[in-house]
Amino acid sequence: MTIPVMRPWIGEEEAAAAAAAVRSGWVAQGPRVAEFEAAFADSIGVAHAVAVSSCTAALHLALLAAGIGPGDEVVVPSLSFIATANAVRYVGAEPVFADVDEATQNLVPGTVAPQLTERTRAVVLVDQAGVPADLDAMRALCEPRGITVVEDAACAVGSVYRGRPVGAGAAIAAFSFHPRKLLTTGEGGMVVTPDAEAAARMRRLREHGMDVSAAQRHASQQPVIERYLETGFNYRMTDVQAAIGLVQLGKLDQLIARRRVLAERYHRVLSALPGLATITDPAYGTTNYQGFWVLLPPDFPVGRN
Ligand SMILES: *Cc1c(COP(=O)(O)O)cnc(C)c1O
Numbered sequence: 001m002t003i004p005v006m007r008p009w010i011g012e013e014e015a016a017a018a019a020a021a022v023r024s025g026w027v028a029q030g031p032r033v034a035e036f037e038a039a040f041a042d043s044i045g046v047a048h049a050v051a052v053s054s055c056t057a058a059l060h061l062a063l064l065a066a067g068i069g070p071g072d073e074v075v076v077p078s079l080s081f082i083a084t085a086n087a088v089r090y091v092g093a094e095p096v097f098a099d100v101d102e103a104t105q106n107l108v109p110g111t112v113a114p115q116l117t118e119r120t121r122a123v124v125l126v127d128q129a130g131v132p133a134d135l136d137a138m139r140a141l142c143e144p145r146g147i148t149v150v151e152d153a154a155c156a157v158g159s160v161y162r163g164r165p166v167g168a169g170a171a172i173a174a175f176s177f178h179p180r181k182l183l184t185t186g187e188g189g190m191v192v193t194p195d196a197e198a199a200a201r202m203r204r205l206r207e208h209g210m211d212v213s214a215a216q217r218h219a220s221q222q223p224v225i226e227r228y229l230e231t232g233f234n235y236r237m238t239d240v241q242a243a244i245g246l247v248q249l250g251k252l253d254q255l256i257a258r259r260r261v262l263a264e265r266y267h268r269v270l271s272a273l274p275g276l277a278t279i280t281d282p283a284y285g286t287t288n289y290q291g292f293w294v295l296l297p298p299d300f301p302v303g304r305n
Helices: 012-024 031-044 055-065 083-090 109-115 135-145 196-206 214-219 239-270
Strands: 048-052 073-077 094-098 120-126 148-152 172-176 189-193
Touching (some): 055 083, 055 148, 055 172, 055 189, 055 196, 073 083, 083 120, 120 135, 135 148
Parallel strands (some): 073 120
Antiparallel strands (some): 048 189, 172 189
16 A cells, blocks of 8 residues: 555646646636735735745845845754745855754744854754644744744645634744645645735846836736846745635635545554554644654664664
């Protein structure tokens, strides 16, 4: 029997939505991306959502929007996907690794505080495997010191932190729509923020640094001469991806409910194995079960690998 680590839940509805985008003739970033951004922002309860080509791109833009650059240190978890640390390198800053808490596998103030220096400008707080990190506790440690907390919520779409969707309370948070995560657009990402200025800058940066989007230029009756205010990137999501994302977003609650039922079964069966610790909801929220991890005690008869 083969158990895939992840199988995306995509079907005829997504195929039809993608086909409709293709038939519309508008396949690059356009009206469906704008619609997906609005629906995603609404689902999180945050003012601004900026769609991009991946969560890695989202993290890069988030760090730029937070003003991180050469000479700065950024604390990241020692347990994460490499993109968390790579994004720090993209802006020329230095990743500094902090350990994670055993119960949640996430950074906590106790592991981050010893790594803070005069040069620390940001902490990237990861919601590992979908388990929400304690954002308020990290902000309370960091913000009085002028340190920005960027939430790497790549795995955590639909997870809940203190009664609100993960991302709702963050200064800036990045999500992934890679098929390894829960909600997929093939490849894709989203960065959310309550800060209008940061959102506007990230919109420019994802589109070559242009001060007018291609969609706005297309819609105008007059020739629009754009300006390039700073060195940007091509981090755009396509309308084909956004069409799939809109369908996926509509299925998210159902998808998480199903995962929580399956997780109950794993918990029940695995609790028969002595010494094994399993992923659980923290006291302040719920995981979307993007992953289901187990922690093996040192004397366990089977090794991790
Ligand atoms: C998957 C993942 C990323 C990268 O997401 P992409 O959309 O593949 O770029 C970043 N951070 C974490 C914690 C992840 O799990």
